[in-house]
Structure formats: C-alpha cells, structure tokens
Amino acid sequence: MSKIDAMFKDDRYEFLRKKYREERDRRMRPEGDAQYVPVKGKYARYVDHDPNVDEVIEREPINDEVGTIIIGGGWAGLMAAGRLTEQGVHDIRIIDDAADFGGAWYWNRYPGCQCDVDSYCYLPMLEVTGYMPEKKYSDAPEIYGYAQILAKHYNLYDKAVFQTRVTEMRWNESAKRWILKTNRGDVMTAQFVVLAPGLTSRAKLPNIPGLEDFKGHVFHTSRWDYDYTGGSYTDPHLTNLADKKVGIIGTGCTAIQCIPYLAESSEHLTVFQRTPSAIDVRANKETDPEWFRSQEPGWQIRRRKNLDDLINNRTVEEDMIRDGWTDIAWRLQAGEFPVGQISFDDDSPTKIVKALELADFEKMAEIRDRVDETVKNPEVAEKLKAWYGHLCKRPTFNDQYLDTFNRPNVTLVDTADTQGVERVTENGVVANGVEYPLDCLILSTGFEQASSYDLRLAVDIFGRDGESLYDHWGQGMRTLHGHSVHGFPNWFFIGASQVGVTFNFVAVVEPVAEHVAHIIAEAQRQGAETVEATAEAEEAWVKEVKKNMLNLDFLDACTPGYYNNEGKFREATATFWGDWYYGGLFHFIDMLADWRKAGDMEGMTVE
Numbered sequence: 001m002s003k004i005d006a007m008f009k010d011d012r013y014e015f016l017r018k019k020y021r022e023e024r025d026r027r028m029r030p031e032g033d034a035q036y037v038p039v040k041g042k043y044a045r046y047v048d049h050d051p052n053v054d055e056v057i058e059r060e061p062i063n064d065e066v067g068t069i070i071i072g073g074g075w076a077g078l079m080a081a082g083r084l085t086e087q088g089v090h091d092i093r094i095i096d097d098a099a100d101f102g103g104a105w106y107w108n109r110y111p112g113c114q115c116d117v118d119s120y121c122y123l124p125m126l127e128v129t130g131y132m133p134e135k136k137y138s139d140a141p142e143i144y145g146y147a148q149i150l151a152k153h154y155n156l157y158d159k160a161v162f163q164t165r166v167t168e169m170r171w172n173e174s175a176k177r178w179i180l181k182t183n184r185g186d187v188m189t190a191q192f193v194v195l196a197p198g199l200t201s202r203a204k205l206p207n208i209p210g211l212e213d214f215k216g217h218v219f220h221t222s223r224w225d226y227d228y229t230g231g232s233y234t235d236p237h238l239t240n241l242a243d244k245k246v247g248i249i250g251t252g253c254t255a256i257q258c259i260p261y262l263a264e265s266s267e268h269l270t271v272f273q274r275t276p277s278a279i280d281v282r283a284n285k286e287t288d289p290e291w292f293r294s295q296e297p298g299w300q301i302r303r304r305k306n307l308d309d310l311i312n313n314r315t316v317e318e319d320m321i322r323d324g325w326t327d328i329a330w331r332l333q334a335g336e337f338p339v340g341q342i343s344f345d346d347d348s349p350t351k352i353v354k355a356l357e358l359a360d361f362e363k364m365a366e367i368r369d370r371v372d373e374t375v376k377n378p379e380v381a382e383k384l385k386a387w388y389g390h391l392c393k394r395p396t397f398n399d400q401y402l403d404t405f406n407r408p409n410v411t412l413v414d415t416a417d418t419q420g421v422e423r424v425t426e427n428g429v430v431a432n433g434v435e436y437p438l439d440c441l442i443l444s445t446g447f448e449q450a451s452s453y454d455l456r457l458a459v460d461i462f463g464r465d466g467e468s469l470y471d472h473w474g475q476g477m478r479t480l481h482g483h484s485v486h487g488f489p490n491w492f493f494i495g496a497s498q499v500g501v502t503f504n505f506v507a508v509v510e511p512v513a514e515h516v517a518h519i520i521a522e523a524q525r526q527g528a529e530t531v532e533a534t535a536e537a538e539e540a541w542v543k544e545v546k547k548n549m550l551n552l553d554f555l556d557a558c559t560p561g562y563y564n565n566e567g568k569f570r571e572a573t574a575t576f577w578g579d580w581y582y583g584g585l586f587h588f589i590d591m592l593a594d595w596r597k598a599g600d601m602e603g604m605t606v607e
Helices: 003-008 011-027 041-046 075-086 140-153 253-265 289-293 299-311 327-334 348-374 378-383 453-457 505-525 535-547 552-557 562-567 585-598
Strands: 065-071 092-095 166-172 177-182 187-195 217-220 245-249 268-273 410-414 428-431 434-437 440-443 460-462 491-493 531-533 604-606
Touching: 011 348, 011 552, 041 217, 065 075, 065 177, 075 092, 075 140, 075 505, 187 505, 245 253, 245 428, 253 268, 268 428, 299 327, 299 505, 299 585, 327 348, 348 378, 378 410, 410 434, 491 505, 505 531, 505 585, 531 535, 552 562
Parallel strands: 065 092, 065 187, 166 460, 187 491, 217 440, 245 268, 245 440, 268 410
Antiparallel strands: 166 177, 177 187, 428 434, 531 604
16 A cells, blocks of 8 residues: 555544535535625715715716726736737726726725735736836736836826716627727717626625614725725834724635734724635745846746646646745645655546545645644634635734633634524624624625626627627627627727736736727738627637536535535536637646737638
8 A cells, every 4th residue: 555545544534534525514605696785875975985985086087098998907908008009009998997007906905815826926917017016916006006017117007987887788780889888978989898897896785684773884905995994005013903892704715814914903893704815925025136136037927837837736847936825835846745755547537636635635734734833722723714725715914813802802603503693783794603892893704706697797798680799698608718708899808817827917928908999909910890709709718617617516615605606506607617729728728829920810801
C-alpha cells in the first residue's frame, strides 16, 4: 500500500468528509437563491443612491448618436475604451451610474476595504501606465485612484456620462443601430454597444421578514454611510458609533475586512454568521521599488500565468506569488505532500485527486488551528472554524479579524441551525429565538454573481425581432467566446462568463476587452454595418464550455453559498461556476490571439 493510500484509510480523513457533509447540511435552505431579494421596489432604498456625492448633477436629456457606447466604468469598461482608443476608435461614450470611474472600487468604500489578489497581478495595464502599486495587496483608495489614472491616460473623462443608468437597449433592424434609454430620460443611438457590468455591480439583499420595519439605521456595505458612522474612506475610525449598538449580517470577504473597525469603534457589535469564512494570513507588505524596477518587459503576464498555473496545479519552477492562493499547489509541487511520490500509471488521476484532497484537508486544518491559537473563548473559536473545502467559498485573508472576537464588546451569533437570522423587528434582529437590540444594521450580503442574468445585468436587452436576451439565455448562457451573441448584432459582453476560469477577474477581462476592441475596430475598417456571431459558432462554443465543465460533485459537497447557487447548483440555469471555460485561462487567451491573427473573423458574420 502506498503512503498516500495509507493516509486516506486513516480514520481522520473519513471523519473530515463526514464533518464537511454535516456542516453543509446544517446550512442548506430549500429556497436556494430565493433567500435573497432583488434590489427594486421597497428594497431599492437600501442601495439605490450614492452616499459618495452630495447631489445628482442636473442636465438635459441626451438625444444623439455615438459610434460605440460602453456601459460600465469599471475595469472592463475602462480597458475596452482604452483598447478602442489604441485602435484609433475615438467616437466612444462610457455610461455609468456612479459619479466617477472605478466600478466596484468606486462603490466599495467600507473601512478596511482591500484587494485579496496580489496587486501586481490584479491591477490592469501596469506596464502601460508604469504605475507601481504601493503594497502587495492594494487598499481600496489606491485602486480607485488607479482607475482614475487609467481614465486620464486614455482621455476618457470627456467621453463619460456619469450618474446615469441604462434601463433598456433595443436593436433597430432597419437603421442597424441600438437605441438606448436611461433613467435620466436619454435616448441614445449607437452602432456598437459594449456591456461591461463587472462581477459586483448589483448588490444582493437578504429576504428577511421585517427588514423594512426596523426603525434604526440600515445600509449595505457597498453604500457605506460615513455621515452616520463617522470616519471617512481614508480614515476608518468610526467615531460616531461610540454610543451605538451595531449589528452586521454576513461574514464573507467584505465583512472580515470591516468588522475589526466596527468593533474598535462601536459601543457593542453583534456579528450574525451563517457560515464562517476561512481566515488565512494576510501579511501585507509595501512594494520594494528596486524589485519593481528590475522587472523585465512582459513581467505582468508572466506573473499572472504563474498564478493561474499554480491554482490549476500545473508544474512551475517557482511560486512568484507565495500567498494563500498558491500555498496548496506549491506544497504539492515542492513535495511536502505525497503527490511527489506518485508514479504515473493507469490509476494516477485517482491518486492525484487524493493528494489534492489531502493537501486541502491539511490547509483547512491549519486555518482552523489558527482560530484556536487566536480566539481565547473555546466556544466562540469553535463557531469560527470553517469545515469545508478550501475553494468552496472564496478564501479570505486578514490579520485582525479573529482577534476581534476577544473584545468584550463583540458578540458572535452563529445562525447555522436556523440557516440565517429569523427576522428583523422595529428594534433589532431575532436569531436563535433571541432579540438583539440594535441602533444600526449593516448588510454585508454580497452581490448578484450567480443569480439570474436579468438580476445581474439589470437592463432590458432586445435583439433582432424584439427577442429578449434573457429569453435567448432561458436554458443557459449562449455566446461565442463569452462576448458575442447570435441575434444581437454589434452587441458585446465583457464579463466572467464563458471565458477562461480565474480567481483574478482582471486577468481575463483585460484580454476580452482587447479582443472586443479589435472586432469593433476591424468592422469599422471594413466599413461594415454589422458584426454578429453565427448560430453555428455560438452553439459550438456552448458545447465546448459544457464539455469542460467543473466536476459537479465538488460543488454538491460544498457548503451553501454563491459559488454553488446556495446548494442548488444542479437546478439552476444561471450559475457562477457553470458558465466558465475550463480549458485553461491562458489557453483561452491564446485562442483569442490566434483568432485575431488569422484575420478572417471566423464564426462571425460581417456585413
């Protein structure tokens, strides 16, 4: 018997599998995604405003024609506009409901907000701008500032229409143009439209009875109210909370960053948790200027590829990143775990899967040990332990969060047995049959990342013959290479669907934005009125995506969350993981480059 087979016959590992299943089942809710509500109607007031500006700038409605309209001023929209500019396409308009560029980094201004991916991989176009990130993991104000740097680099401010939301886009077949309507009464015409909404453009709210009855103050973390809490975007000392009882629902990536600041400032903080996050070491550090200057041309792509190879367990000579994202893979390759002892034979895939599972078990055990080492109260520590696979939920990294639960003014309320809080009253939140009086309730409940496409995009889209995009996608998303849809001429999508899979969203958005810009510029060079994916090419790409789909058994075994549609992954037509292309991120990027190089616009009709 091999060493690895012996390890997996150890009772500890069967115990972990059983424990993971039990903890998953405790949190399963029959309604799945219906435990959240769309941000409209009576719920719109929680997020349908901008706390970062004093007022909406008044203007007359716009009624004109533009060559290309880009919807979204985050990374995807910025890069699409930048690449179009490089291609000589200048008749551009960018529309966003924010008051500036930045996308998620405009809206997310909560205290402690920080990127969880290596800045040198995450921030786009660093070799274009020459910008040096301040730290290995950039803070939100720096990222927002960098979005402004990119916009100024390409002279995009004069092309922007801010504080405006597109509500409908409709194809006019006779004119061969898109007609766009907005919430400001605009009616704009465009030959090309690029929808670039990002992953976190639409906040998600919990469907908790009584939420609208609460007489205290309520806000979503993406609409942080510094007027109420005190402090500011750059000064996270929330002085106005000194006499306030504050509650926060959610313990995901956002919450673990802002909770230490809430605890430090408030009279009392109550944290309502359904599922604990896996809290790994952050160990942030400032950028070494000498190291940064020593990087040779092409360094950012090489670094991104190194990250992608490690996460996907491909052999590399070094780990350039060396953090919690790459730790498991590097251990396997460095031989710390038995994968290094596997001899390749007919049973090698099974052995490798076992080795990966073993490494995952060990990693999560270390994360749980960190809880015991930090949190003094054993009962509280037990509630903070993550019992699931490392990538069942997005991993988190923080060096202050766990210690927060040693403070006397912090209460952790674990709601696993009731699958969340029960209700909200006029005076507080009821969980596990107990009412917790609150002055302020903060919703850290995430974004529409795996819900239906109409909720994610929040704009009515009608293509040829008045067909709704959402009807076209009624049985699942259908695109060519993630960006073009048959029946929707001159319409392009830049997002995280049917493109190369990655945890570093920008790494795939950047090449797709470049690709879309190439198609638009090439259509204009050819004097074409329309460019559109063929039905055959769309069908072929959908089959290719489904052929490489992620192992559904892994998602079934995971604790409920947006990664697996709250445990209802197999029943959903719109999913987070199901829409990715699993043939490899850089294989996907190379495929797009080869397509452009061939020059024949294969799979598209150009007329």
